[in-house]
Amino acid sequence: MTTTPSQTVGPFFHIGCNKMMVSNLAGPNVSGTHITIEGLVLDGDKNPVPDAMIEIWQANSSGKYAHLEDEQDKLSAPEFRGFGRTATDQNGRFRFTTIKPGSVPGLEVSIQAPHLMISIFMRGLMKRLVSRMYFPGESTNTSDPVLNLVDPIRRETLIARAKENSPESLHWDVILQGKDETVFFDI
């Protein structure tokens, strides 16, 4: 049996997806470093994309996913699902508030650097784009098994920038085409 093919989310996804918009993933009681992530989605002409939907999937601050298949002996966070979703505004901007995830296991014995899993949907995309957002200045980035699959000159597109004097305010853009094109993964 083959999978049902993907089709574009189209320009009207807000109708069906607004009920589960979650731009703030972590309430004040969720433990961890609280962060904001802001960014832009830009098309091949560097025009902002005003009709993109971005979803996040992430581990909690101890590096555990709220999912049955995560059997790690780590602290769970009942108030933290790890799911975020927002739509870009008229100017192609998006914003999330969440907590920085802990490290999760990689393949074999490796450990993955803290990262957010990202799905990007929009009119014009017949199927989602998958990316990852990593954190700046993280020593484990250099040994991350997924970052190491990426051409070193393109790796930077996966690492957020911290605003000056404010390490909790991160900026990460999604560039769909061109020289600075964000790295997208085939999973």
Add this chain to the structure above:
Amino acid sequence: MSAPIRYRRPLPGTQPEYLYPNYASSIKRAPTQPLVSMPHTLSEITGPQFTEEDFKGSGCDLTQQSSAEPLGERIIVSGNVLDENGRPVPHTLIEVWQANAAGRYLHDVDQHSAPLDPNFTGCGHTLTDAQGRYRFVTIKPGSYPWHNHHNAWRPAHIHFSVFGPAFAARLITQMYFPGDPLLSYDPLFNSIADKKSRDRLISVFDWDTTIPQTALGYRFDIVLRGREETPMEEPSGKRRKK
């Protein structure tokens, strides 16, 4: 920790490509660099899970969201969510959205001259049951024009968003109706090269779920990616234990 049992990769032609020039919006939005292929880790084989408590009230009857019923042909859309191995996908969130019977969305961006229906939002959601089944009551959406090319019309469709058991299994798609003459002209439907896969997007008229004097039934089964049956080979050629 052992390597996770990965989700299968789609067979060639069974999923659309990113760049499909007949779909004009893909030209400036499809990635131009090759995607980076990667194995599955704990991050890909887990994913968000939802329960009824996440929603206020039921969302599976789109004809009962107002004091009066919407205009149009009442239909029942039901089916199973399963994986490629034929296993049901229970308790997973399905979100739907659609145009009204006249082919108009309740959305600021939709400037089609067809009328809005004050009794129809076109928005629904449900969770599959323990056997992976779902059911919506709605009205048959109308076809509508769009600007992709000269005299472009979308065949009637309902958008489906399904989360499934893992990040890797996430799917957003569109369900079409059997016998729709617009299907052969639609670049979105025809973006899937493999005919058998393409036809999976067309619901089947279903006497069994049709309710006499009330509503016609359409069946739409959704197949998500399934797991490989065995763990991945280690580089040495030895198999890992499960």
